[in-house]
Amino acid sequence: MSSPLPPEKSNSKKKSRKKHTKGSLQWTDSLLSEDPFSLLSGGDQGGFLSLEEIDESEFGLIGEVVEAVGEEKGNKKKKKKASSVSNSNKRKRGDELSSELGSGTVVTEEGDKEEKKRKGNNRNNDVKDGVQGKEEAGRKNKKNKKEKKKKTNQKEGTSGEIAKVDEKGAKSFLLGEDEVYEWNALRLHPSLMNSIRRLGFREPTPIQRACIPAAAHQGKDVIGAAETGSGKTLAFGLPILQRLLEEREKAARLKLEDENLADKKIDTESPLRALIVAPTRELALQVCDHLKQAGKSLDIYVVPIVGGMSLEKQERLLKRRPHIVVGTPGRLWELMSSGHQHLVELNSLSFFVLDEADRMIEGGHFHELQSIIDMLPVTSGSGTESSDGQTEPSMQRKKRQTFVFSATIALSDNFRKKLKRGLSSSRSASGGLSSIETLSERAGMRPDAAIIDLTNASIMANKLEESFIECGEEEKDAYLYYILSVHGQGRTMIFCTSIAALRHTSAILRILGINSWTLHAQMQQRARLKAMDRFRGNENSVLIATDVAARGLDIPHVRTVIHYQLPHSAEVYIHRSGRTARASTDGCSIAVISPKDKTKFYSLCKSLSKESLKQFPVDNAYMPEVMKRLSLARQIDRFTRKSSQENAKKNWFEKNAEALGVDLDFSDSEEEGTKSMKEKKSSSAQLNKLQQELDAHLKRPLQPRTLSHRYLAGAGVSPVLQQQLEELSKRNAKGDIAENNKKSRFVVIGQDLVEPLHALRSSGQEVCVNLEKKKEVQKRADIWKRKKQDEKKRAHEQKRKARKRAKEGM
Numbered sequence: 001m002s003s004p005l006p007p008e009k010s011n012s013k014k015k016s017r018k019k020h021t022k023g024s025l026q027w028t029d030s031l032l033s034e035d036p037f038s039l040l041s042g043g044d045q046g047g048f049l050s051l052e053e054i055d056e057s058e059f060g061l062i063g064e065v066v067e068a069v070g071e072e073k074g075n076k077k078k079k080k081k082a083s084s085v086s087n088s089n090k091r092k093r094g095d096e097l098s099s100e101l102g103s104g105t106v107v108t109e110e111g112d113k114e115e116k117k118r119k120g121n122n123r124n125n126d127v128k129d130g131v132q133g134k135e136e137a138g139r140k141n142k143k144n145k146k147e148k149k150k151k152t153n154q155k156e157g158t159s160g161e162i163a164k165v166d167e168k169g170a171k172s173f174l175l176g177e178d179e180v181y182e183w184n185a186l187r188l189h190p191s192l193m194n195s196i197r198r199l200g201f202r203e204p205t206p207i208q209r210a211c212i213p214a215a216a217h218q219g220k221d222v223i224g225a226a227e228t229g230s231g232k233t234l235a236f237g238l239p240i241l242q243r244l245l246e247e248r249e250k251a252a253r254l255k256l257e258d259e260n261l262a263d264k265k266i267d268t269e270s271p272l273r274a275l276i277v278a279p280t281r282e283l284a285l286q287v288c289d290h291l292k293q294a295g296k297s298l299d300i301y302v303v304p305i306v307g308g309m310s311l312e313k314q315e316r317l318l319k320r321r322p323h324i325v326v327g328t329p330g331r332l333w334e335l336m337s338s339g340h341q342h343l344v345e346l347n348s349l350s351f352f353v354l355d356e357a358d359r360m361i362e363g364g365h366f367h368e369l370q371s372i373i374d375m376l377p378v379t380s381g382s383g384t385e386s387s388d389g390q391t392e393p394s395m396q397r398k399k400r401q402t403f404v405f406s407a408t409i410a411l412s413d414n415f416r417k418k419l420k421r422g423l424s425s426s427r428s429a430s431g432g433l434s435s436i437e438t439l440s441e442r443a444g445m446r447p448d449a450a451i452i453d454l455t456n457a458s459i460m461a462n463k464l465e466e467s468f469i470e471c472g473e474e475e476k477d478a479y480l481y482y483i484l485s486v487h488g489q490g491r492t493m494i495f496c497t498s499i500a501a502l503r504h505t506s507a508i509l510r511i512l513g514i515n516s517w518t519l520h521a522q523m524q525q526r527a528r529l530k531a532m533d534r535f536r537g538n539e540n541s542v543l544i545a546t547d548v549a550a551r552g553l554d555i556p557h558v559r560t561v562i563h564y565q566l567p568h569s570a571e572v573y574i575h576r577s578g579r580t581a582r583a584s585t586d587g588c589s590i591a592v593i594s595p596k597d598k599t600k601f602y603s604l605c606k607s608l609s610k611e612s613l614k615q616f617p618v619d620n621a622y623m624p625e626v627m628k629r630l631s632l633a634r635q636i637d638r639f640t641r642k643s644s645q646e647n648a649k650k651n652w653f654e655k656n657a658e659a660l661g662v663d664l665d666f667s668d669s670e671e672e673g674t675k676s677m678k679e680k681k682s683s684s685a686q687l688n689k690l691q692q693e694l695d696a697h698l699k700r701p702l703q704p705r706t707l708s709h710r711y712l713a714g715a716g717v718s719p720v721l722q723q724q725l726e727e728l729s730k731r732n733a734k735g736d737i738a739e740n741n742k743k744s745r746f747v748v749i750g751q752d753l754v755e756p757l758h759a760l761r762s763s764g765q766e767v768c769v770n771l772e773k774k775k776e777v778q779k780r781a782d783i784w785k786r787k788k789q790d791e792k793k794r795a796h797e798q799k800r801k802a803r804k805r806a807k808e809g810m
């Protein structure tokens with residue numbers, strides 16, 4: 001990993017730097033001087049240059065890449081590289097220069113030489129660059145191989161942990177036994193403890209701490225609710241693995257003890273032991289992956305059964321009789337209803353899990369899920385009635401455990417209250433059962449299930465910072481572009497409710513030079529997975545998704561979630577926002593609210609018990625330029641859409657004509673032909689012109705209107721520094737700074753320095769979002785205003801009367 005670490009992961013040295021940066025700039029130590037002002041002016045040597053004056057070959061970037069061993073666990077061994085932030089990790093902006101500058105922290109003459117070599121020459125040197133590039137790539141390759149080899153030989157960290165890099169380059173952590181002592185109380189199998197050490201999890205998360213004893217040692221059913229990203233997957237996954245391991249050992253012991261069994265082969269056929277159902281394909285694949293990681297080298301076979309993938313391949317997987325199947329309801333039911341042996345012989349099923357249970361009861365899943373549940377063997381614990389309506393306590397009790405998990409279960413109607421009363425008593429009032437309860441009951445959930453609700457009133461992740469931007473419907477794109485280009489650091493997820501909005505957003509951003517990946521339900525599964533993969537692969541990437549990506553997806557280091565369109569429910573808002581600030585990291589969400597979203601937004605805030613929320617700080621000085629670019633992008637988009645629509649129409653005619661065996665005659669009259677040709681030419685010329693104009697804008701970094709164009713200043717500039725820059729600008733204009741000092745050092749402040757979270761923390765303002773309170777305040781303000789007006793009127797009247805009296809008295 002080569003990402004700059006978030007502030008809380010910084011070592012103490014970095015912390016001291018933070019004081020100077022105010023969360024907005026990341027200086028390197030060498031650049032820190034006592035007087036930041038002198039730094040900006042290039043110290044003794046002084047001298048600013050405008051963007052046009054910068055010769056790329058003369059400057060490098062000073063950024064920092066902190067490579068962390070055991071980074072997640074905040075260990076202290078972090079390598080700092082003075083080299084630039086890897087350009088390959090940067091978002092493509094369609095503008096080479098802006099991306100170069102944007103990626104850096106501070107640009108100086110003394111930039112690192114390698115960077116100079118890599119990017120130094122201008123675009124015309126492509127061929128030369130190509131050859132040099134190959135040579136360099138060769139050198140780098142060799143170096144990488146050496147490094148990889150070195151890393152594979154485990155390295156002992158300062159705290160005794162060992163970072164291991166496997167053949168695929170994936171890093172795993174081997175913590176020392178004493179470092180995972182917090183897990184000891186959970187009495188997990190030694191092999192699982194090894195997995196935990198390998199995964200680098202020093203301590204169980206609260207939901208794991210609460211669930212594992214109940215599920216793994218007391219054999220209880222569990223209804224579990226905890227914030228997004230809090231480790232619920234392993235909260236149910238570890239008890240499953242634990243029981244499978246224990247049973248396997250028990251069987252082996254029995255075999256050893258019992259002479260009769262000694263010659264017999266036990267457990268040749270492995271039946272299905274755990275069935276886990278998740279609402280989306282990506283989530284099912286992820287849960288499967290998670291369990292595979294935790295059960296690595298334990299000989300426990302886990303497979304995913306999800307739609308959008310080859311049915312034959314999945315049947316082949318099932319033939320290998322996996323112990324655990326993780327699937328989506330649709331595909332699972334398809335295979336179950338076709339009588340696939342491994343999925344219908346469920347007498348040995350020991351676990352049935354509903355992940356994201358509250359989503360399962362919504363439209364689209366419910367019926368398939370119901371059918372799956374009806375296939376499960378009846379357990380006496382459920383008190384299920386037989387077909388003739390009689391409860392059958394005599395039925396053989398199967399020790400199947402049912403786990404029902406979600407971050408938002410507690411949000412469903414009165415669920416908390418019912419949970420407090422206890423499942424059995426709520427069941428007696430069967431008229432009021434919620435669907436989750438009905439489902440759980442039907443699945444065999446026992447009345448003594450452990451109910452573990454660790455969610456707080458707002459049900460949001462602890463370290464999530466929420467915010468919003470109010471704007472017109474038409475301005476949403478502008479603010480989106482503003483956030484991505486001014487605060488364009490870190491992985492960002494943008495959520496849309498409709499596919500049409502998603503397509504529009506992605507097209508506009510692409511024209512504006514910001515590449516993004518898209519994910520929605522109408523995409524082919526292969527493309528969905530590719531988008532996820534690409535998104536995971538770049539620490540500054542952007543994913544625009546519909547709510548298909550809202551739940552459960554665990555993509556590391558998503559720093560910002562943007563609600564471009566508000567979701568339909570508070571639950572979805574929570575899950576969307578929960579794609580960031582996972583596993584005790586921080587992150588922020590920004591809801592972009594237009595007037596028509598307001599009512600929805602306020603009721604959403606109300607259901608999440610929010611009284612106030614931060615307004616995302618927007619520097620309006622950027623907006624004229626943002627709007628200009630956006631207007632050009634929209635025009636280009638209209639042109640391209642029109643021409644692709646025409647092409648699609650033409651193709652449609654041709655295709656259908658061919659199918660009908662009809663000859664199409666597109667030939668217009670000569671006059672019409674010339675006219676249409678002229679129109680095409682003119683629109684293509686217009687398109688070219690627009691594109692050129694936009695390109696010219698994109699070549700320049702986005703700058704605030706109010707600052708001198710002589711400075712490359714961006715969002716990385718705190719108010720204090722902005723003031724200093726303006727001051728310098730004035731001084732420079734007066735000629736205070738030595739003009740002849742051509743070789744002087746100078747500094748360019750890059751744009752992409754401040755993540756939205758940091759901007760929010762440094763200048764976001766709390767605003768009341770409680771509609772009743774707002775109305776109340778407004779009412780009081782109106783009363784006060786009226787009172788003042790009355791007082792004024794009275795005073796005026798009194799004065800008038802006094803004047804009149806005075807006149808009469810005269």
Ligand SMILES: Nc1ncnc2c1ncn2[C@@H]1O[C@H](COP(=O)(O)OP(=O)(O)OP(=O)(O)O)[C@@H](O)[C@H]1O
Pocket residue numbers: 200201202203204205208226227228229230231232233234406407551552553554578582583
């Ligand atoms: N004990 C632990 N210590 C540190 N990290 C953990 C621990 N357990 C799980 N994690 C990590 O935390 C992240 C979130 O876990 P997981 O996906 O299970 O969260 P979740 O609660 O299911 O989230 P959601 O509600 O969004 O589905 C994962 O990357 C996982 O590897």
